[in-house]
Amino acid sequence: MEQRYFQPDLETMPREELTKLQSKRLVEQVHHVYNNVKFYHDRMDEAGVNPEDIRGIEDLHLLPFITKTDLRDQYPFGMLGVPLKDVVRLQATSGTTGKRVVAYYTKEDLSNWEDCTARAFVAGGVSNEDIVHICFGYGLFSGGLGYHGGAHKVGALTMPMSTGNTDRQLQFLIDMGATAICCTPSYAITLGEAVRDRGLKDQLKLRHGFFGAEPWTEEMRKDIESLLGLKSHDVYGLTEMSGPGVSFECEEQNGMHIQEDHYIPEIINPATGEVLPEGQVGELVFTVLTKKAFPLIRYRTRDLCKLDYSPCPCGRTGVRMSKVLGRADDMLIVKGVNVFPSQIESVLIDQGYSDYYQIVVDRLNSKDTIEVIAEMTPAQAAQGKPLQVRQAELVIGLQNMLGIKVNVKVAEPETIPRSEGKAVRIIDKRKLYGGV
Numbered sequence: 001m002e003q004r005y006f007q008p009d010l011e012t013m014p015r016e017e018l019t020k021l022q023s024k025r026l027v028e029q030v031h032h033v034y035n036n037v038k039f040y041h042d043r044m045d046e047a048g049v050n051p052e053d054i055r056g057i058e059d060l061h062l063l064p065f066i067t068k069t070d071l072r073d074q075y076p077f078g079m080l081g082v083p084l085k086d087v088v089r090l091q092a093t094s095g096t097t098g099k100r101v102v103a104y105y106t107k108e109d110l111s112n113w114e115d116c117t118a119r120a121f122v123a124g125g126v127s128n129e130d131i132v133h134i135c136f137g138y139g140l141f142s143g144g145l146g147y148h149g150g151a152h153k154v155g156a157l158t159m160p161m162s163t164g165n166t167d168r169q170l171q172f173l174i175d176m177g178a179t180a181i182c183c184t185p186s187y188a189i190t191l192g193e194a195v196r197d198r199g200l201k202d203q204l205k206l207r208h209g210f211f212g213a214e215p216w217t218e219e220m221r222k223d224i225e226s227l228l229g230l231k232s233h234d235v236y237g238l239t240e241m242s243g244p245g246v247s248f249e250c251e252e253q254n255g256m257h258i259q260e261d262h263y264i265p266e267i268i269n270p271a272t273g274e275v276l277p278e279g280q281v282g283e284l285v286f287t288v289l290t291k292k293a294f295p296l297i298r299y300r301t302r303d304l305c306k307l308d309y310s311p312c313p314c315g316r317t318g319v320r321m322s323k324v325l326g327r328a329d330d331m332l333i334v335k336g337v338n339v340f341p342s343q344i345e346s347v348l349i350d351q352g353y354s355d356y357y358q359i360v361v362d363r364l365n366s367k368d369t370i371e372v373i374a375e376m377t378p379a380q381a382a383q384g385k386p387l388q389v390r391q392a393e394l395v396i397g398l399q400n401m402l403g404i405k406v407n408v409k410v411a412e413p414e415t416i417p418r419s420e421g422k423a424v425r426i427i428d429k430r431k432l433y434g435g436v
């Protein structure tokens, strides 16, 4: 019989028991950080909180938040919770700006992380009979090695392909008969388009796909599933928490179960820090309960989403987070107006454009300009509608959504550069000369 859960007792633990486990682990973790990390000792003292004040998760709100800036300030070893000799691995965030954040793991931290990605694989139908093709980057980025550890734990044949060289990726996918694939959703589309263009779909044996590391839409899901002929699962995570596998979609494909025996989620108002009620969109904050080398308490992820505590038919009890709906720090202020890239994306998708687009913000003669480059799908291009008409429709759609005038360029199919890592969709040139 197909295995449904990797660790059934933990994944289907009734809420009451889960809360008790979280409370016990939180109390231990708070003592651990207070006694072993000077940064936390000082922060808690400043906030007037004693480890004894934290008796369970109901007291979590007493603890101060921490941010990426705190982690950067503590670079390289300031957040370490164990002696360096007990650390066996490090990974680093994939950010392209500022100092990278380096996260550390003990042997046990790695094993817990592998359990998390193994749970994601099993939820998506992977067993020791599968062949898992991993084309996330191996190295400092947590994607490759994170998935790798989980696939090993499940006992699948694990192919450490890493990124790049689409021809080689396709050859291995076909020759080895890979049944599962893991990569960014944008690379899945690139691979899928290559499969379509070369007529290779019949030679693929793929059944399961695990995608993440960047936002993707339901439209992208449909494209990926039909191009590669598989069922797709969204997997979320961040290096600071360990990497991929903090939450994952089960077979219902309806929200990502957070692995609450390891992570406590909260949703806050990013402007005030107030904890928001269930169902409201806000910034996701995580407390990691089990990681000892790099123990983060109330870490502000800057990812915007909402939580759903209603029961899931799959039987897992971990709360489900929605797709990431935006980044608290992606919000652009253009001509004094708050602009979320997700608003622009929804207009593009409504009008039938592809998932590839770019938003270029600049400042000319002290005035902000914003340009959206939308890429037509082959079907749109085949309609032969004049480009001026398309552009005018987009300008109106974007103006209605954002309340400001946006310049628009409509690009031919597949002309926006594809990336093997995370897609670059926002180019804010204003930062080049000193920021806004």
Ligand code: DLL
Residues within 6 Å of the ligand: 092, 093, 094, 095, 136, 142, 143, 211, 212, 213, 214, 215, 216, 234, 235, 236, 237, 238, 239, 240, 243, 244, 245, 301, 303, 323, 324, 327
């Ligand atoms: O991207 C870890 C990862 C690797 C997750 C592979 C899933 C698959 P970082 O490089 O630290 O770690 O980037 C973390 O990426 O805060 C989100 O903004 C974004 N992100 C990650 N997964 C998703 C997802 C890895 N499924 C940052 N949907 C996070 C949307 C995601 N955004």
